[in-house]
Amino acid sequence: MDRALDPALDHALEPSLASTPLRALQDAFHAMVARSRAEPAPDLAERLDRLARLRAVVADNEERLRQAISADFGHRSAVETTIAETMLVFSEIRHATKHLKSWMTSQRVATALQFLPARNRLMPQPLGVIGIIAPWNYPLQLTLAPAIGALAAGNRVIIKPSELVPHFSALLKETVGQRFDATEVLVTGIEDEIAKGFAHLPFDHLVFTGSTRVGRLVAEAAGRNLTPVTLELGGKSPAIIDASADLNEAAERIAYGKLLNAGQTCIAPDYVLVPENSVQSFAEKVRAQMRRMFGTDPANKDYTSVISDRHYARLEGLVADAAQRGARILQPARPDDPNWKAHRKFPPTLILSATEAMAVMQEEIFGPVLPLLGYRDPDDAIAFVNARDRPLALYWFGKDSNARDEVLSRTISGGVTINDCLFHFTQINQPMGGVGASGTGAYHGEWGFRTFSKLKPVFYRSKFNRLADLYPPYGGKIARLEKLMRFMS
Structure with a gap:
């Protein structure tokens, strides 16, 4: 099942622009959505495999990533990249891998007395396709941390790196492309057209890390599609x-x-x-x-x-x-x-x-x-x-x-x-998340898994329950049931 683009973006994607990066992104997005709808619930083994492949992207290219980030900054301390980026990514993947089975398990939820012996469960399901607009200041960690939560939750991911870190962005696109099919995880280019159009795509969830000013624009664009957002902003701490x-x-x-x-x-x-x-x-x-x-x-x-x-x-x-x-x-x-x-x-x-x-x-x-x-x-x-x-x-x-x-x-x-x-x-x-002008939503560990999941409530009715007393024709049975429910409340 395909999802329509926001009219503002659709207007921008005229036939004369069919070969632009934005048109290519649109096509890739629709292909990923179609695959997501066809395979909506990857099992534990598939999710663990994706996390392992993401770890390999970093582990196998650790020195190249450090050098690329340093080249983008002019000079970036190798130690800072290791402790503030690489090690945090490894820690996040290790934690998700260890706990993913329990996170995926449907949770028992208490059932009100008047509905017993029925049961309630909370069932986590993938949202679908997650968009990530990444910042430049910690390009590896702040790009992959939300991606880890999204993949653990069973989603597919499209990442738009920052235009201020072109060496890192090109390397991430190359190395992710070697490990992932384009309908699993995709890293876009950093062209202006993509930067302007990315947030207009009707993602199932959109993550933005950056300034409050740009965050407002991202939220406005996402709102046209009713796309829920996680905004990791900043301000004066x-x-x-x-x-x-x-x-x-x-x-x-x-x-x-x-x-x-x-x-x-x-x-x-x-x-x-x-x-x-x-x-x-x-x-x-x-x-x-x-x-x-x-x-x-x-x-x-x-x-x-x-x-x-x-x-x-x-x-x-x-x-x-x-x-x-x-x-x-x-x-x-x-x-x-x-x-x-x-x-x-x-x-x-x-x-x-x-x-x-x-x-x-x-x-x-x-x-x-x-x-x-x-x-x-x-x-x-x-x-x-x-x-x-x-x-x-x-x-x-x-x-x-x-x-x-x-x-x-x-x-x-x-x-x-x-x-x-x-x-x-x-x-x-x-x-990890802001409040008010510093952001909305949160991720990290199980919080990321929950952010990128639909926690679907499921009610299992028992054949012994008297819910049929609520059906018409109404009569004395409704009065008796009302009395009982008031007593229990």
Whole structure:
């Protein structure tokens, strides 16, 4: 059974464009949908085989993938690619493989007393064809993590990589094509036509990871087909330093969380709220930790480059705007220093005395720039966070459990790590997802399996049940049944 395209996309696909990449994508999509409808429920063995083949794509090409990603960035730390991408993909596949049989099993659900001895079951079924619009910042992990959940749930997958990582995208397309039939898993090209038309295809579920601005456009396009979406967005994720915190410990962990991948991480701490009397000392401690970890030499192989000249210029603009508006800037070199700019490495930058009028406090930074703001009272810090869009992540540092629980209960965010940064993302048994402007939906582990499954309720009637009493002609039996149901409620 075929599915019609959204009229807006159909209009764009005129006969004169029959040979374009978008027309080829449309044909591939319909072929995958047809295969999905013909074979709607792959068994456990087939799903495990697909997961094994996906693992082989990564395992057999691990060094090539690292080199491709580094080439796209200009320089990407090989260690960061391993720990933040490759190992997380292997962990996700291993976890899904271990638990898939139990995830696929229909679950018993309680049956209300008046319907006994009938039974209820919740039956997970594949949705069909899943679309994934992948980002550039962690191209391997953030592309394959949702694909793992989708394949485990028995779906077929089409992946649209980011145009900012062409070497990685070409390699992924090549290696996936060697292991998978085009009706199982397909990696598209990165042409503009595909980027503009992908979200208009009537997928059974669509995953997008990227900016809030583009996420709104993706949701709008998907909504025309009533396609459900998982949006993994971002925003300004705060870190709160409580008065009870160990400042040395917090400084080390925030420095790492901010500078991993040169700050190009959707859950990186975007700004830090520090007790007013500790801002200067904390800034010095963070700066010292940044120097200890990455030094001051732009050729340091552990420090990752900014993805493009455009993003580098954007970061320069944020810092210049803050300086012009009165902020104090702490950095080992100016970003226009030829030694740094030649490597497209942005100097780790701290901004003190940031205000809400500055661009750096109005948009997601997505780079190695960190504003530090002072607060007088813990309530002020909570109010500051709550006055803004719901963040994708929140970090709290301290030893006062009452203060910690106050922040947890009075703020809403996609996820939280206490006394560290980023690591809630790595918890395979916890969902990963945003809330409000930072996203919707979740995946990882069983949460991904459920996101990409239809959990179908099934009611098994027993021949001994008196449900026939509900049938007309109505009479005294309805009154008796009503009385019984009111008694049981």
